[in-house]
Amino acid sequence: MSTTIPTSGRNGSRPLENADLSHWKANLGDPSQKSQGLFSAAFIQETLAMTRRLFIQLQRRPSTLIAGIIQPLIWLVLFGALFQNVPAGLFGESRNYGQFLGAGIIVFTAFGGALNAGLPVMFDREFGFLNRFLVAPLASRYSIVVASAIFIAALSLVQTAAILALSAVLGAGFPNLPGLVLVLGIVMTLVLGVTALSLGLTFALPGHIELIAVIFVTNLPLLFSSTALVPLDFMPQWLQVVASLNPLTYAIEPIRYVYLHSDWTLGSVVLQAPFAGVTLGASLGVLIVFCGVALALIQPLLRRRMA
Amino acid sequence: MAAAVTIENLRKSYGSVIAVQDVSLTIQPGEIFGLLGPNGAGKTTTIRCLCTLSVPDSGRIELMGIPVLEQPQVARRYLGYIAQEVALDKVLTGRELLELQAAIYHMPKQVALGRIEQMLSLLDLQDWADQKTGAYSGGLKKRLDLALGLLHQPDVLVLDEPTVGLDIETRSAVWSFLRQLKAAGTTVLITSHYLEEVDALADRVAIIDQGRVIAAGTPSDLKDKIGGDRITLRIREFTPDDEAAKAKAMLADLPFVQDVIVNPAQGNSLNLVVERQADALAAVQRSLAEAGLPVFGISQSRPSLDDVYLAATGRTLMDAELAAVGQRDLKQEKKQAMKGR
Numbered sequence: 001m002s003t004t005i006p007t008s009g010r011n012g013s014r015p016l017e018n019a020d021l022s023h024w025k026a027n028l029g030d031p032s033q034k035s036q037g038l039f040s041a042a043f044i045q046e047t048l049a050m051t052r053r054l055f056i057q058l059q060r061r062p063s064t065l066i067a068g069i070i071q072p073l074i075w076l077v078l079f080g081a082l083f084q085n086v087p088a089g090l091f092g093e094s095r096n097y098g099q100f101l102g103a104g105i106i107v108f109t110a111f112g113g114a115l116n117a118g119l120p121v122m123f124d125r126e127f128g129f130l131n132r133f134l135v136a137p138l139a140s141r142y143s144i145v146v147a148s149a150i151f152i153a154a155l156s157l158v159q160t161a162a163i164l165a166l167s168a169v170l171g172a173g174f175p176n177l178p179g180l181v182l183v184l185g186i187v188m189t190l191v192l193g194v195t196a197l198s199l200g201l202t203f204a205l206p207g208h209i210e211l212i213a214v215i216f217v218t219n220l221p222l223l224f225s226s227t228a229l230v231p232l233d234f235m236p237q238w239l240q241v242v243a244s245l246n247p248l249t250y251a252i253e254p255i256r257y258v259y260l261h262s263d264w265t266l267g268s269v270v271l272q273a274p275f276a277g278v279t280l281g282a283s284l285g286v287l288i289v290f291c292g293v294a295l296a297l298i299q300p301l302l303r304r305r306m307a
Numbered sequence: 308m309a310a311a312v313t314i315e316n317l318r319k320s321y322g323s324v325i326a327v328q329d330v331s332l333t334i335q336p337g338e339i340f341g342l343l344g345p346n347g348a349g350k351t352t353t354i355r356c357l358c359t360l361s362v363p364d365s366g367r368i369e370l371m372g373i374p375v376l377e378q379p380q381v382a383r384r385y386l387g388y389i390a391q392e393v394a395l396d397k398v399l400t401g402r403e404l405l406e407l408q409a410a411i412y413h414m415p416k417q418v419a420l421g422r423i424e425q426m427l428s429l430l431d432l433q434d435w436a437d438q439k440t441g442a443y444s445g446g447l448k449k450r451l452d453l454a455l456g457l458l459h460q461p462d463v464l465v466l467d468e469p470t471v472g473l474d475i476e477t478r479s480a481v482w483s484f485l486r487q488l489k490a491a492g493t494t495v496l497i498t499s500h501y502l503e504e505v506d507a508l509a510d511r512v513a514i515i516d517q518g519r520v521i522a523a524g525t526p527s528d529l530k531d532k533i534g535g536d537r538i539t540l541r542i543r544e545f546t547p548d549d550e551a552a553k554a555k556a557m558l559a560d561l562p563f564v565q566d567v568i569v570n571p572a573q574g575n576s577l578n579l580v581v582e583r584q585a586d587a588l589a590a591v592q593r594s595l596a597e598a599g600l601p602v603f604g605i606s607q608s609r610p611s612l613d614d615v616y617l618a619a620t621g622r623t624l625m626d627a628e629l630a631a632v633g634q635r636d637l638k639q640e641k642k643q644a645m646k647g648r
Contacts, residue, residue: 018422020418021422021459023418025460046410049407050411056398060398129394129396131360131390132411135383137381139413
């Protein structure tokens with residue numbers, strides 16, 4: 001293999017010139033005047049390119065996807081079997097524990113995926129690849145967050161579909177069509193918020209060891225302090241308080257409710273928190289606020305290296 | 308003509324470690340500017356500040372007339388940065404990485420397609436464009452890295468140690484490519500701790516040591532400034548100590564000889580600092596012959612940039628490198644750099 005760099009390319013004697021490129025550069029004008037920032041064409045372009053990279057990686061290394069589908073199904077089967085003989089009625093209106101558990105597994109799986117979203121970005125950072133993005137004139141560094149969130153959301157939708165299907169086989173039934181749309185909306189909102197937090201940590205922490213440590217101490221405690229595995233009234237008082245402050249609860253309960261009630265409305269009460277009854281609409285509100293706060297919180301972290 | 312890059316009184320510390328004490332530079336458009344210094348001198352930190360990856364504690368940076376610290380996003384359009392270590396996504400192909408690069412610089416699709424083909428052809432990467440970069444050799448990776456950094460045709464290209472760890476062939480290919488870029492009007496800033504690299508490439512150079520610029524100018528000006536020529540003389544392949552001492556005493560008496568050093572690391576060769584004059588070499592040979600001493604090898608050269616560094620700091624670059632080894636906590640430095648505060 002030759003390592004010479006030829007002195008003339010296809011453009012003849014002036015290999016470095018490119019009329020199209022020069023024209024484009026000249027027309028950039030004063031970039032400070034251009035519409036930049038969120039939702040500009042430039043933002044969409046860079047976000048889609050970063051998302052494409054993640055999907056190419058997935059396509060060529062599909063093990064994450066396969067493991068990501070198998071794992072929640074194992075959860076569903078094992079946990080369902082563990083509590084199979086619990087007397088009926090202990091788990092609220094659910095016919096059986098399997099039906100109760102489905103909503104918890106859907107949310108926990110999406111949450112886990114989003115929580116880990118920062119890891120590949122952290123490795124990019126450690127290998128120096130992230131510098132390519134940081135020295136580029138990105139319209140906004142939120143493109144890095146949004147690209148990860150789109151990728152994780154797509155993954156979560158596939159996982160959710162698999163969980164819904166297996167739950168149905170196990171006798172949990174199906175939400176109706178508007179219910180399914182609601183489930184997808186909840187999953188995506190949660191994924192966006194948690195991905196933002198995960199990437200915020202990625203920018204804030206020194207390296208992947210620390211990030212993994214934080215993920216480790218966050219993941220399971222948030223699961224156990226939510227209503228994923230048991231209903232609120234099953235818990236001691238203090239844990240009920242904690243669970244009613246846990247955003248995962250506000251994703252789980254609406255999903256669980258639409259599983260059981262095809263006549264659901266935004267006014268339906270889905271959770272009896274210690275302080276008040278929480279409607280489905282209020283739950284969605286909590287999730288959207290959580291997501292918005294997460295996105296706003298990380299802004300200074302994304303800016304930090306920006307000078 | 309306005310300067311391409313102006314750095315004034317840059318200062319940057321990581322915790323208690325002062326990486327850059329006080330660096331000021333001016334780089335003219337279309338020149339290759341070399342930043343020379345031992346490892347740990349502050350070259351990379353200076354570059355990180357210029358490339359908007361770090362925020363300095365104080366100082367001012369301007370790039371193509373844009374205040375970098377105040378308007379980093381505008382400055383980034385005009386800047387190309389090629390890091391010391393090639394960081395590629397090994398799962399993607401070269402072409403896919405170039406497409407990603409085009410998108411983060413917001414090139415329209417048609418422009419990007421043409422430009423990518425041009426860069427692939429220019430860097431002789433066509434045969435490899437659709438292979439995953441994980442399969443690339445070191446030289447190929449560096450070429451792709453150059454293609455990525457140059458895709459948007461930056462006005463100022465910054466390369467941190469562009470040839471560290473490369474084979475000699477790739478190294479000279481990179482050199483000739485940088486000369487082509489300069490010929491096409493690109494301003495190039497390189498850091499290096501290889502003297503010959505800076506000497507061969509740079510129009511102007513700043514020598515940086517312990518976070519300060521200790522000398523700046525064209526390589527030949529710097530060398531002229533410390534004055535004199537160097538004569539390296541070997542009486543025999545391995546000269547006995549007494550013979551070397553005798554020759555040293557004799558040659559030191561010659562009127563045009565300013566200094567004589569015996570270098571035991573190279574078989575007691577004699578290094579002479581002489582006034583620049585046409586017949587210095589002949590005069591040395593004559594007096595050796597009169598004393599009945601043979602000559603195994605003799606050569607005259609102008610002072611090197613290492614002599615410039617030696618004159619300014621009292622140690623050679625090699626000494627500085629060796630001294631730096633063991634004093635540095637590389638892991639800690641990397642962490643600090645990643646924090647980027």
